[in-house]
Amino acid sequence: MTADNPFHHTNALLYLALMVLVGCGESAWNDPNPPSPDGKLTYQSMMAPAPPKHLDPALSYATDESLFIMQIYEPPMDYHFLKRPYELTPGALESSPQVEYLDAAGQIVDEGDQLVAFTRYTLRLRDDLHYQPHPAFALDEQGQPRYLFDTAREGAKYKQIPDFPHGGDRAVTANDYAYAIKRLADPLNAGPMLGFMSQHILGMKEFSEQVTDAPRDGWFNLDDYAMEGLEVVDERTLRITVKDRYPQFVYWLAMPFFSPIAPEVDRFYHNPGFADRNLTLDWWPVGSGPFMMVKNDPNSEIVLERNPNYREEFFPTEGAPGDLEAGNLEDAGKPIPFIDRAVFRLEKSGLSLWTKFMQGYYDRSGEVSSNTTGVFDQAFVVRPDGVEMSPALADNNITMSPDVKPGLYYYGFNMRDPVVGGYTEEKRKLRQALQIAFLTEEYLNVFYKGNGIAAQNLIPPGIPGHLEGEAGINPYVYDWVDGEPKRKSIEYARQLLAEAGYPNGRDARTGEPLKIFIDVQSQAIDNTSMNWIDRVFSEIGVQVEFRPADWSRTREKLLTGNTQIFSMGWLADYPDPENFLFLLHGPESPLECDCDGANNSNYASEEYDALFRQMRVLRPGLERDELVARMVELYRRDAVWLYAFYPKQIYLNNSWVHNNKRHGISKATLKYTRVDPQQRAKMQILWNQPVTWPLYAGLLLLASLLLPGIIAYRRRQNATVRHTRG
């Protein structure tokens, strides 16, 4: 942002005068969106409550960042917009990767062969991938990069990317994808995938060590170093070799980490002095996706515009059952994207965001967070058969898009804790009693307004392994009654507690009351929730003590196993049961791996671990489903978590926005969004007629305050001294 826009005093006075004199006008006074200068069709949105921190695919690992990155970059794989369960489709690839299995000597062997030591993925790129126009690709008359500078002074006049007068572009090549993977391995980038991906991609760790020691001065060309697991076969073909079998690798290919990075772009951003002006790949991404970034002011707004070089792509012609009836296929076969520009304004306050949405200035109520929790009472009416929109919303023809996240929030037991942990029958009964006493459904209704589904197992809906109906209930906590799950009685919980050695909630040996300790993050709980939890456990005579702390302290306790019950959440990276079942994999325990492992319950079951090792290398199919079901059964039998629920959010859409189906995994969905600008303009005027009487009333009030003062003053000034007898 520049500060060279002076206040227009004349306009301001005129505006004030208009506010007083005019009742209504052609454009609303409260419109926060400046008019589109070039008439481009703009989607009006928000980033809330904070701007993204990273937009470099090697560094970014947050949903609010994916909202931008995934519109700009094209990873090799993508997700089908409509189909459920979630389905992978080729993104930048011609077809799904070709998979081959190799033995230790590099010879191709059968998938089921015991000798499999590596898996090789061959990626064949589409032939119509082109980068957006960008100064990094600009060439001078000699065909050399136009914007390479030796000193910071030379390029000092360029403050932002739009300041560069020349641009260029080129086709995306297989080497760009290889270069991106090398960037993941470069310790200087310090990306979140460093370490984790090294466990899988062949030669990544060695590459990382090699470039750590390499001398660096300015731009460091990673192409000068080879990575064993990467082979650029030709301009459009890349081979990636991973260790062992790792079928989930194909899901990673749909994530931003594997987006192409052109080496010349990396070089461009390493120009001297560029980083001092925030001219970095982290703030000005360069991709081949449907949109490109034209403005990045994280303090106020980020603007994306249609990439003129984007390939030909069409709206899907088939979807999930019910999509046709729901109108989700109205645009089937039409070229996408539909919009020219998307503006994301920073919105920190929930009241402002909601008001602007209701006034029609935001097209949707949220992007990565629905923002309906805080205003739920205004927006919805909770009825026994579900949630309905309030009359105010229904009158505006606002539509709802429910979104059950492929994630979990849960309170887990520390299985190493001497009181609630352990694997004996008594300990299991103790945990099951606590599970039954915790009325998850009531908890969700009271504190989440019903925006969540009580979890019957650790695999959410939409992910293979999640079963609905009677087959999917947790029989240790629920019974199937009249076609629905019914929580076991509190009497049964008391009985289990007694069998566990705590009759009426007291230790049978010492007579001491059973007290459990729950570690929670301070900002994630309030007194009302604590009182509620206290009350439900008092039903079985168990006392509760909360230990709120900030995330850093909570993390420390988890790393050292110094917790009894803890709160935690998990949002899936990819729609595979492995991404949930690994939360209980023994080696993932922080006490085992001496790292930030995901198995914070420190669950240790040889049977579970063996099943997990088998399952993770199997392709989807019956055999894998059976293994998943056995692992779920172990999770239920051992009662590893106190309770869990699948978070659900309701996104609202104004009537002029179309193709609103939410995708729980992919954020690359802006290209499907369609907006009717005429209807939007009409409704904005209709909904935002200013109310002017308060202005007149304010003037009247001011006059009524001043007038007596003036009269009194004049009276005092004109008063004469009067003699009184007395």
Added chain:
Amino acid sequence: MLAYIIRRLFYAIPILIGVNLLTFILFFVVNSPDDMAVSQLGQKYVTPEAVEAWKRKNGYDVPLFFNAEAPGSEALTETIFFSKSVKLFAFDFGRSESGRDITTDVSTRMWPSLAVALPTFVVGIWVNICVALMVVMFHATRLDRWTVFVFVGLMSISYLFYIIGGQYLVAKTWKLVPISGFSEIEPWKFLLLPVLVGVIAGIGAGARWYRTLFLEEANQDYVRTARAKGASEIRILFRHILPNALIPILTGVVVVIPQLFMGGLLIESFFGIPGLGSYMLDAINAQDFAIVRSMVFIGSILYIIGLILTDISYTWADPRLRLN
């Protein structure tokens, strides 16, 4: 006076070192470099290698205060405290933990802060002084008692209430201005409401304080003399009482002027003004030590400048005073 100012500037150095040290200790008591790394890396699949690489990249791979492994004076200089603090004194704020250049961000964001804070400050002072003088004029009348009652009422209401109430009434219900936001095209449209809220929220405390100051002067002999000479009440208030009450007013006002650049935490956050107030708040929420440290440093400097300016302003308000 010049010698006095130079001396005061030298006094500022130990103050700034102390403030910096205190900020550093307070921040790292609750937040280790490992916590910062995990927070920045996204909290999933974070391996020790990734944490170490992040710390190395951001200069957190050395001890906080004392590096026992480093030779000689490097034991003190090869530390996080030294490397992160010394550059501040050269106004090199470095990069935020997310990689953005802090100097660029600060220089960009100070203007929107000023755009809100300056009119709020100027209009607020003007309104408060006028209201206070008016009340003084009607001292010991029913009007005086009622206004004091209203002032106390206004002071008792939370600032948040003014903000949310203003947004609810003016922007949401009456639809007169945008509820929040900031635009370079029509900034005044977005500033009307925050300025109005800021001024109204400050009337209670401000006008009451000024009333007390003016009342002290109103009973002085020179006022009685002016009145006896036939001066109008308006003239007495603005030409006699106001200049004589300036010293305590300046004490409270001038020190704030440099800080106007820093903006307001609440007003900027609620009204979506991309200024330095919200910058600071975001940094605290994101545990971005680099920004917090820089902002505290800038705040300290501006405060010191404010105090020096206050001293200088005394000599202007009262020619009898000399700085030495």
